[in-house]
Amino acid sequence: MDTRIAFGLVTLIAATSCVATAPREQARVTMPVPPPARTASKVVLAVPPGPSEALLAHAGAPTLAEAMAVTAAPAFLDTAQGDDAARALDCLTQAVYYEARSEPIEGQQAVAQVVLNRVRNPAFPNSVCGTVYEGSSRSTGCQFTFTCDGSLTARREPAAWERARQVAQAALAGFVYAPVGSATFYHTDAVHPGWATRVTSVGTIGAHIFYRLPGVWGGALAYRQRYGGVEPGVTAGTRFAEKATEALIEAIEGVRIHRGGVAAATDADSAETASAARPVEHRSGVAIHRGPAAAAVQHGVTIHAGTPGDDA
Template sequence: MSRNPSNPTRAIAGLAVTAVAVASLAACAPPGKKPAAPQARLASAHLSVDQLQKLAAGADPAQLGITPAAPPANGLPIPANAEAVGADALKINASRPFAAEPILPMRPFLLKTDAADRERAVHCLTQAIYYEAAREPLKGQQAVAQVVLNRVRHPAYPKTVCGVVYQGASLATGCQFTFTCDGALRWRPETDLWDRAEGVARKALAGYVDKDVGSATHYHAAYVAPYWAPTLVKMTQVGQHIFYRWTGAWGEPAAFTGRYSGREAMLTPAVLASAPEALPPEPRKVTLTLGGEARTYQVADAAASADQPAAGTIHAARRAPTPDEVRKINASLAAMEARMNGGAVLAQNTASPTGSSTGGR
């Protein structure tokens, strides 16, 4: 799955072969074989932009002259994007708690486009489900599909299904979904598993919402501990995948404002070589409690205009007072407090106690 939540891609130049992390399920090894023990896979070479574009459109790898990559090799170096793999990763992942916040469901994704775009979108989403979770339970496949569609809607990612799935695929270490750059596409899918994944894809594009993962935009296999995991909100685990969302407001359903753009065939070199867009800094917020009621306000930039303040916004002062001004303000407040306290004491001393005798006559 995603290896770069917001960082630039890291190219490893000068290597004819590249060791990459299996951030997808071990079952995404060559179809027809039982999943081997989780380990890194060896990619013999990256596919060209033209090959990637045709594979996204549904071309047969054999017709493109793509031959299977070398079989999995032992003793590969730990990839740069992982803190650990295997048993060490399991321990690291177990030590990081899941967030206590509730998982909020997303709106249904209803694909409205022409027949050609629809079939390309179905194919790309099926590829993601198949190569990332071919042997996962149904819920695991539905969770992967939800992440892809969440990304289509999020401002940080491309606005097509194929664009999201193949983002960064032409880079050595920049692909967002591991199968697009680790050699997995050189293997023809197993028919039964492919048909099952396609059914999940069509259902997701027709509005099915997986509420288990909510607004998740990232995941990784439980036996991998990626460097980016601590920077995101750990939400839940479904099958062998652990799911995450962006922190703060960017991880809430309200942030997913992007609109599907269509034109799935436009899988450009820019998309194939791109990393997620950098997200803008989140606004600073404060929570105030008055009369037992807590309200959260956004603190506006000091340089912003306060002529028409927005509801729920606190406008900070345009400039901080000088130390001398602070002293004068404090002295003025102290004098006012002294006068008020003095008046209260005087009034108390001159008032007649209730029910006191003034002498009999």
């Protein structure tokens, strides 16, 4: 009996000792720090650049009527030959692959259509490779992020590349993906760029939301530019400069009628300053700056001069 009691006391003392030491051990443990892997795995989503501020300021605000009217783009006429044709196909395949390789076929066709819409819009280069590799003078980076973020150095998936090539080949041969209309911009539904509220939403296809420029900029006049048929050679790191906003405004809107002080302007800066001082009307794609009627300048257009309150 004494032996059993002694053994029980020893067991009780040992158990009590273990319980008592646990808090002392915990007291020496500091607050744990999150492992570096958690912060290193954070994904930073790239926000594609939209239209320039100067372009948005001139194009006007989007309307609901524009958003409801989506007209299919005309078929692309690929006039490139030989090496130029091969470069056009390669550049468009890259855009489809890197921008939408995980998308369904419709998402890939939509991306290809946006590239070709840009090629024929005076706001962009008149070649496929020039459009895809267009750099940016703004801090938002390249127009297509894969040309800037190192994606081109990664190993390609052969099956996905071939699928993208077929989509690009069909688009260059005249296939039109009608649902995106004349869209020239898009972004994934995971980001919310500030420029999105200032352009006309066309719709969502796959994981991308597509947009066109407001007014005449995203209508029939968006296809004024003729495809050059000459494709520049490009490599990773190649950049093509953006077009000057003043030049492309005139190219898209056609005739600009400057009255009064605007007609006397001899450079882009003074013309912009003078036009900002007067209200501007947009009629059938013509920017009309009102001022003294006697100062009207004719650019191949018949102008019926009168008082500033009369119609031009």
